[in-house]
Amino acid sequence: MTYGLLTPEVPLGPFEASVIKVWSTPGKTAKLHATEHCSRVRTGRVVPSDLPLPAVMKRMCPQCARYGSWGRPGTGVGLFLGALTGLGLLYELDRYSEADEDYVTDNEVQQAAAVLLQARHEDPEEADEDEEDDWRARHEAQQVRTSLFDQWRSAAGSLHRAHQLLAPFPWLTSWADAGMRRKASHVAGLQRQASRLVTQEALVAAAGVAAMDTPELPGEDPVLALLGDPATAGRRLESLWRRWSERTADSWQHPREHDHLAYDLVQGISSRRKGRQAALERAQELVSAWTAAIPADTAGAQEEQVLLLQLPSPEPGDRYGRDEPFLGGLSEWELGVLVHWATEADWDRLTVTVRVPQPVAARLLSGRGSQLSCSTPGRQGSPGQTTVLQVSGHSAGPGVFDDTPVAERRPVTASDLQTLRILSRDADGLYLVLSLGNGPEVLSLSVLEKRVAAGGRYVFVAAAGDLPDTLIAPRQEELTAADTADAGPVWAPRVHGPSHPDFGRHLGTAEGERLVVRLARGQRDAEAALRCLALARGTADLRNLDDGHDTDGRRDRMPFLVWDGLLAADRLSLRPFRPAGDNPRQEGSGLPLGVLARVQLYTTDGWGRFEGKAHAPGCQHQGRDRALNRYFELLTVEEMLRSHQFIPCSKCGGYATRRLSAAQVAYYRAAHQMHNLAGQVRWALDHPDLEADTASLLTELRQWDCTPPADEWFTEGNEDVEWQRFVARLLRQLETAVAGGRQRT
Ligand SMILES: [Zn+2]
Ligand SMILES: [Zn+2]
Incomplete structure (x- = not known):
């Protein structure tokens, strides 16, 4: 496999002036490296420098030129170079442009056609020797047909990919023209060959069966x-x-x-x-x-109709057809129709014009079970026609993504986003954007696409990959080191006693970070997830991060781990905050919610309005997608305290908790400690005759009483006063009881 090498003939357009960070040993002629870790760096210390792209092209070390990604990912120049090098445009222009080792000669096609189109297939069970030879010849001819169709699909897929890679960079068009023409004529040649191995009779009959x-x-x-x-x-x-x-x-x-x-x-x-x-x-x-x-329909077969077929487009992020080969979802019949009757094919927009016999047209127009969407020319845009995103005629230069100061950035357009989809390795991440209407926001690409399509004016600030290393690396190293030192269970065991310093830790954001690193497959995964997590943290409503399935049935793949970083699967115990009620066993302490009031809970049914129990995102009972999406409800802890109809699933606890900040965890623990003390005091009051250890209880309460609550526990009203009154009352009750007890003895 040859990877495309960037040569001086490739026009660089507006990226001519782009600056690339390279490493080299000192000296004006030393080879440049795209990374300081290049294996060709043998001796001496390499120093970084920023050089213009044309100069870099001349001196780049061959190893880095071939495999390295020169531009920082996520920048305009990074996308441009990514589109050209590696498995990009230069590579695509090189393949499927002429007869290759799989080439089937016209002579072979003719022989295969003669076998396939001759008399019928014999029953293999009754085959005598001659017939067995026949059967073998047929089998070989069928293989020729399959192979030709495969080549045609791959060549067309490569041509489509080349169009996509070319579209954002119009200054490349004339340079690439000859290569694109060669590719197009190769596709057309393969189509001509393949069409000789299917017959009108067979395809019309198959259409008849469908009816x-x-x-x-x-x-x-x-x-x-x-x-x-x-x-x-x-x-x-x-x-x-x-x-x-x-x-x-x-x-x-x-x-x-x-x-x-x-x-x-x-x-x-x-x-x-x-x-x-x-x-x-x-x-x-x-x-x-x-x-x-x-149905014979010979009359109908002579009547012809011209149709415009829209082919299914490959998943944009799926650069190398890993998920499914190009047109891999089409049936043999559909591929046969395309090859046999196409009069014109636009591999850029993926439309094929066909002139087909009436029964075939009727089947195509019925649209039943077909991935081809079909319309009669002139009636484009009729219902059922997928809209083709027009990407031609725009130019992706510097200035939109993270390669210019924020102050100089242009608003992002639908085509910029399309470019990102097609070219970026990690398009399915999160993006920090800025708009006048909403201020700074973190959005997934699909949400941003919708907003921009609806006319929104947004400026890119940063993608998850743009966050500085200094922000992510130290925490990742710390967590990785802790993980290696202590290979305990992934999910830390619950701590039940609130006086234990780790009580409530499993709900915290720090635990979320630990889980992300622990559950990640390798350092790269962990880093990507931590970056996403850092961006997602500030999102007001986590449901906006995941847009569920979009219209193409595709979804953004925000690293799944990020959800473990954002949400705790556990329920909160709200007993300390429930009112001191009539049920002594269920009795609460009526403590103020403080910083916990606004903690978010995500559930399918917070108010018990629907049939069945409420579930958290990811509950297996629910059989839904694991991620949180817009179909979930968002309740605050304050609202949950007031929701009396909430019926949780026993498996998942009914909701997921948005992870608690350090201050929230601290208050959660303090409230549980206080609730616990209140219970002990109540018990001591109820059992004056029993020798309870009131001395240590008294010491503990006095300590609480003389320590004011932490500032960050309470942000509103006089909750801090409420807390202090609660502690003081508890202490007074106990002191009175102890004094009374002494008098009695
Ligand atoms: Zn190198
Ligand atoms: Zn559940």
């Missing part, structure tokens, strides 16, 4: 009694019909090539069993009858 209704199925036929009672036999016949009609309708072979499906009916029945042969013959009769019943 057929379920025929009458003779479940009562005594010949089929060995399948079971008539109802069972009927079901088996129905499944045979379904398989036959689905397979034939989606195939590029003629339906008569699928007779062998008749064997499905007697599958699992021993060939020695009496009656099997008769049942098989009955099945073969049926299948032949279905084939014969395919």
Whole structure:
């Protein structure tokens, strides 16, 4: 595999003046390195310097030129260089532009066509030697066909990718023109070859099958009694019909090539069993009858219609087709139609114009179970037509992303975002943006896309990757070191006694960071997640981070770990804050909520309005997507205290808690300690005759009483006074009781 190398002929456009950070040993002619860790750096100390891109191109070390990413990711110049080098445009221009090692000669195509289009497929079970040879030849011809179609799809996919990579950089167009033409003509050549291996007759017949209704199925036929009672036999016949009609309708072979499906009916029945042969013959009769019943429609077949087909576009982030090969979701029939009848193909916008016989047009227009969206030309934009995002005619230069001072940034456009989607390695992260209407905000790419499409004016401040290392690295190192030193369980065991210093720690943000690093697969993952976490922290409503499924069924993949960093799966114990009520066992202490009042809880049903129990995001009981999305409800702790209809699921506790700050954890612990003390005092008052250890209780309460609560526990009203009164009252009650007890003795 050759990776594209950046050569001086490639025009750099507005990036001519871009500055690249490089490392080198001192000296005017020393090779430059994209990273200080390059393996070609052998001796001496390398020092960083910032040099203009053209100068860097001349002196870059070959190793870094080939594999290194020169521009910092997320910057305009980083995206530009990423689009060109590595597996980018230079690489794409090089492949599928001429006959390669997989090339099938016209002669081979002709031979394969002769075999495939000749008389029908013989039954392999009854094949004698000659027929076996026939069968082998057919098999080979089928492989030629599959291989040609695969090559055509890959070549077209590569051409589409090249268009996408080229679109944001119009100054590259004339330089790339010859290469793009070569690619287009290669695709067209493969299409011509592939089209000789499918026939109009077969494709029209398959369209006919798709239009057929379920025929009458003779479940009562005594010949089929060995399948079971008539109802069972009927079901088996129905499944045979379904398989036959689905397979034939989606195939590029003629339906008569699928007779062998008749064997499905007697599958699992021993060939020695009496009656099997008769049942098989009955099945073969049926299948032949279905084939014969395919509407001939010869008149309709001569009438033709021109249609515009919109092909499914590959997932933008899926640069190398890892998820699915290009057009991999189309059936053989659809691929056959495209190849056989295309009159014009636009691999940039993924539209193909076809002139097809009437039955084929009818099937395409029905849109049933097809990934091709179809319209008649001139009626574009009709319902069902996916809108094609126009990316041509815009230019992605410096000044939008993180390569100019914020003060000089231009507002981001829909095409900038599209560029980011196509080119960035980690597009599915979070972005800190600025707008006049909303101020600074952290958004996922899909949310930002929607806002910008709706006319929003936003300026990019930073992506998660732009956050300075000095912010992330020390914490990551600290956590990694702690993790290596103590390989305890991932999920720290719960601490139940509130006097223990770790009580409530599992709810805190620090614990979230620890989990993110602990659960990450490797350092890179951990770093990416910590960066996202740092951005997401300030988000007012976490539901806005995840937009759920967007219209293409694609979703942003914010590193999943980030959710563990943001949300604690555990419920809070709110007993200390509940009113001192009538139920002595459930009794609360009525303590003020303080900094805990606004803590966010995310649940499916906070007020008990829907049937069933409330769940937290990620509850397995719910069978939903694991992430938090906009279908969840957000309640504060204050609201949860007032919600009497909340019925939590026993598995997940009903809600997830937004992680607590250090001050919130501290107050949570203090409130539980105080609640605990109140319980002990109550018990001592209720049992004056028993020898309770009132001395230590008194000491503890006196200590609380003379320590004012921490400033950050209470931010509102006179909650601090309430707290102090509560402590003082408790102390007075105990002192009185102790004094009374002494008098009695
Ligand atoms: Zn190097
Ligand atoms: Zn649940």
